[in-house]
Amino acid sequence: MELSFTARNVLMGATMLGALGGMLGSFALLRRQSLLGDALAHAALPGVCIGYLITGSKTPLPLFLGALAAGLLGSLLILGVVRWSRIKEDSAIGIILSVFFGAGIVLLTYIQKLPDGNQSGLDKYLFGQAATLVEEDLKVMAVLGGIVLTALLLFYKELKLLSFDRAFGASLGLPMRRLEVLLTLLLVVVVVVGLQTVGVVLIVAALITPAAAARQWTDRLGSMILLAAGIGALAGVAGSLASALVPRLPTGPVIVVVSSGVLIVSLLFAPRRGLLWALLRERQVADRIRRENLLKDVWLLGERQGDWEGFLSWPLLMGVRGQTARELSKSARPLAAASLVERSGDALRLTATGRREAESVVRKHRLWEVYLTRRLELASDHVHRDAEAMEHALTEDAVLRLEEMLGHPEVDPHGRPIPRRPAAPAKPERSVAA
Amino acid sequence: MSLPEIVGARFPLDSSPEPARALPAIEVHDLTVAYRTQPVLWDVDLQLPEGRLIAIVGPNGAGKSSLLKAMLGLVPAVTGWVQIFGEPYARRRSWVGYVPQRESVDWDFPTSALDVVTMGLYGRIGWFRRPSRHHRETALACLDKVGMKDLAHRQISQLSGGQQQRVFLARALAQDARLYLMDEPFAGVDATTERAILTLLKELRNNGRTVVAVHHDLQTVAEYFDHVVLLNMRLVASGPVATTFTAENLQRTYGGRLTVLTQATEALLQKRAVADATAAEGEPWS
Numbered sequence: 001m002e003l004s005f006t007a008r009n010v011l012m013g014a015t016m017l018g019a020l021g022g023m024l025g026s027f028a029l030l031r032r033q034s035l036l037g038d039a040l041a042h043a044a045l046p047g048v049c050i051g052y053l054i055t056g057s058k059t060p061l062p063l064f065l066g067a068l069a070a071g072l073l074g075s076l077l078i079l080g081v082v083r084w085s086r087i088k089e090d091s092a093i094g095i096i097l098s099v100f101f102g103a104g105i106v107l108l109t110y111i112q113k114l115p116d117g118n119q120s121g122l123d124k125y126l127f128g129q130a131a132t133l134v135e136e137d138l139k140v141m142a143v144l145g146g147i148v149l150t151a152l153l154l155f156y157k158e159l160k161l162l163s164f165d166r167a168f169g170a171s172l173g174l175p176m177r178r179l180e181v182l183l184t185l186l187l188v189v190v191v192v193v194g195l196q197t198v199g200v201v202l203i204v205a206a207l208i209t210p211a212a213a214a215r216q217w218t219d220r221l222g223s224m225i226l227l228a229a230g231i232g233a234l235a236g237v238a239g240s241l242a243s244a245l246v247p248r249l250p251t252g253p254v255i256v257v258v259s260s261g262v263l264i265v266s267l268l269f270a271p272r273r274g275l276l277w278a279l280l281r282e283r284q285v286a287d288r289i290r291r292e293n294l295l296k297d298v299w300l301l302g303e304r305q306g307d308w309e310g311f312l313s314w315p316l317l318m319g320v321r322g323q324t325a326r327e328l329s330k331s332a333r334p335l336a337a338a339s340l341v342e343r344s345g346d347a348l349r350l351t352a353t354g355r356r357e358a359e360s361v362v363r364k365h366r367l368w369e370v371y372l373t374r375r376l377e378l379a380s381d382h383v384h385r386d387a388e389a390m391e392h393a394l395t396e397d398a399v400l401r402l403e404e405m406l407g408h409p410e411v412d413p414h415g416r417p418i419p420r421r422p423a424a425p426a427k428p429e430r431s432v433a434a
Numbered sequence: 435m436s437l438p439e440i441v442g443a444r445f446p447l448d449s450s451p452e453p454a455r456a457l458p459a460i461e462v463h464d465l466t467v468a469y470r471t472q473p474v475l476w477d478v479d480l481q482l483p484e485g486r487l488i489a490i491v492g493p494n495g496a497g498k499s500s501l502l503k504a505m506l507g508l509v510p511a512v513t514g515w516v517q518i519f520g521e522p523y524a525r526r527r528s529w530v531g532y533v534p535q536r537e538s539v540d541w542d543f544p545t546s547a548l549d550v551v552t553m554g555l556y557g558r559i560g561w562f563r564r565p566s567r568h569h570r571e572t573a574l575a576c577l578d579k580v581g582m583k584d585l586a587h588r589q590i591s592q593l594s595g596g597q598q599q600r601v602f603l604a605r606a607l608a609q610d611a612r613l614y615l616m617d618e619p620f621a622g623v624d625a626t627t628e629r630a631i632l633t634l635l636k637e638l639r640n641n642g643r644t645v646v647a648v649h650h651d652l653q654t655v656a657e658y659f660d661h662v663v664l665l666n667m668r669l670v671a672s673g674p675v676a677t678t679f680t681a682e683n684l685q686r687t688y689g690g691r692l693t694v695l696t697q698a699t700e701a702l703l704q705k706r707a708v709a710d711a712t713a714a715e716g717e718p719w720s
Contacts, residue, residue: 171532172557219589
């Protein structure tokens, strides 16, 4: 497939912007300054207009410089307002954003009513119009992008420290304020680079979305930045290709839609941080609790009868927790598979291993009851429900310490014996969880 | 591994067991710190000896953290000055290690325990350079010192509160300082960590280091520390634990309402709009 000259410009511009946005966005995200980029973009608009008014032409460089100057002014004003007034950062960002944007719109309207006819197209800065990128734009973008990249590489470790622990950095004697200004300047540069492609309104998405998506997949700043750059670039490629192939599809918004898609997938499916992962883990815990409860129930019934050898019938077990036969078999199946229980038709009993496992759960339960009544002086009829939860939560290590602290008690507050620790514990928790 | 082996031992032990120290580790003179019209510290005069474990104790809002931050130049003084080993802090910066409050950072930050400890070396690594293998090994040894070597590559949000505190201590160790300022190193840690931290602080002291720690638990002051500073906006008392940590001084620190003097102070400050007390590096109260 042959891309037109314009489409190639768009592709290169959008990819560059995506990568730069992802990198700078990572810092903005971690410093909780996501909206700063938004404010800077809005602040840049009057700069574009003034650049045009002064030169009377739409050559990119003066417009870039105007946007850059206005963006810088806006960012410094935000820092200044926070420092010298009682206004908090979020309000400061809101104020600067609206004031500058308002001024920008006023200028834009004024320019559009000028009689010279050369002015049409400045409004592309609002929503971006990547198709208007010309080679000179790309050159400017490449130079600015190179500057940003170099600065990030040179000051990487200091910027990392600034983002993580500013006070500590200051105590090392690093010029934290200057580094903060540097980072903000870099952000301004990237925002200005992206104005023509994505526009004032959507640029914040090019900054934050790839970074937020990348954060889901990695626990290292370096890889997060690279990944965010990759996602941003990918969205840039996808957006520009889509708009080249499908007529009248706008590049900027498509870029945003693509990176939002990546973000949604990341939020749902990323290992450990993803929603799905959390759900799975929750279910695993619930399953383990159900299995441990069944083991314990069987053991307690055995204790009552003074006999752990006999088979217990299904209806008897269903009665303990008011479970249906289906729920019960669902819990029993993995236990049977792990040879913790033995099934015979509609009845089951504990194997020797199963009995040890069950005793470990009962032990935790009863030790915790002793702890609550003795240490927290709760009445013995107030402790069961709490122990019911703790028996699934206490680690072996915690139990050992608990036992030691309590002086190896032999009976629980209700006078029932606390099962001894088995002579050779066979890593009980793992086998039940399996 | 012993402490001097790990850190570069820029400050070797004096040969005499109890050397006559000419200079106090920290001298605070007539220090007043205010945030806008709200005074936090007023007229504090203080001399802290070298080679001791020193606790700063006082009720909430007594200005304990602010005193620490003023020593570090992180908050500006309205009046007065601080000297570290006879020089202004700016010239002694590399002699001072800092352990901020654990809650002061976002522990979900994408970085590892080892990485955080390496940050303690950034001052020495210098601009435009990456940590070398040697730096990583130093950081690892510091983690080992606080019993965290096995967790070096763990993401910091997956550490317990006590482990996070130990990471901060290891980072301070990596600084190889002569004076350590710690903001509540014992706050919210488990018993194991508390013992580990105490052992470490004593080892630092036995290696001639000075440790100043904001401390909350009055029960352990006498057991853990040599010297105590009792603070409630004004300095109440400062001296060896045995003579200073008395019921009477504690009553004066924690007891009852603001004294007339403090109230007058507050009124005075409120009238005089403290224009020069601009929010400083670190914005300690935000």
